[in-house]
Amino acid sequence: MSAAGLFYVGAVLIINGLLLLGVISAKAAAPLNLFVGSLQVVVPTVLLVQAADTFAIADAAPLYLFGFTYLWVGVNAITGWEQHGLGWFSLFVSATALTTAVYTGLIRGDGPFAVIWLYWAVLWFLFFCVLGVERTHLARLTGWFAIITGVVTAAVPGALLVSGYWPTNTPVAIALACVGVLSLAWLWLSTARPAPEETTPAEPAHST
Template identity: 40%
Template sequence: MSNVGLLYVGGVLFINSLMLLGRIDGKSASVFNIFIGILQVFTPIYLIIKADGNMSEIMGAASIFLFGFTYLYVGLTNWFGLETSGLGWYCLWVSILALGFSCISFNTADIKFGIIWLFWSYLWFLFYLVLAKNMDIGRYVGKVTFVMAWITCTIPAFLGLAELWDNLSNTIALIVAGLAIIYFIAAYFSERQGSSIPKNVAS
């Protein structure tokens, strides 16, 4: 995925995190999801045609479709008020594929994107739990999405555009990933504790 495309994936994740946290209406968020979904569908079509049979380039373009169809699906589901189970099961399928892309990245010594693909796999799996299994973890997923919007998309894309991404050491990436995991664990138990407090006590 190009750094420009990744930057706007960060933008749509940021919007979706605020939607999950109740700061943005779902129908309002759907507009940006549809915009980015269209961008991330037509871009890989162009790249595949331009690749002229180069399987490495086609593989990279294919990964972009995962994002494009996700955001189109989210946008249209929210806009038309559709039932979410189909989207949830699609997210599970993408979560499994993301593990494959992570393995490819690690196999080609791209440690940083190997880590990022693992994070994306986890995020898609969380959407599966919320949308297909109806688990009451929306606020937790919102917090995870908010962090991932920055550390897996916006910041890497900005550093890439500034030609600084290659200078970022794998050690720093591992430290950031470790801190994020600690936050995700803390946020999960914080949300569980909050949901277990009786409403009359919490108020």
């Protein structure tokens, strides 16, 4: 993924997190999803055309998954189509991101971006839970984790890559992993539990 493209992915993840939190409407989020989705289709196409080896192809091909996701969000917002198809597609994206994380870490030797792909695998699995199988009690967790993921895995790395200051070493990978695990734990404890069902208090027994 290009550094500039990664930076704008951060923006769209933050916007979609705010959408899930109910801060903005679907139609308000649609333009940026369409813009970034189009970018994430054009960029991998250019990369594939210019690819000189299988590594370049393997790096570019998964990017379509995210471009299609953002375009789908934008189209659904404009048309009012229901979200189940997008939810189940997100499960496919999650599985692909998980395998890409393994490939990035073991084959390419890039620990930080292997962890970043794990973030994306978890986030898209949460999208599947909320949109595909309607686990609505996870919407706030997913919204906040989308915002955290947008900042930690896209906006900040994208800005650092553009400026030439992105470090690719084991401490960075460990720090990213710790932020992700701690964020999920905190969000689960604070937002993810279903609200308890209200119970009707028992009527006092009448004496005879």
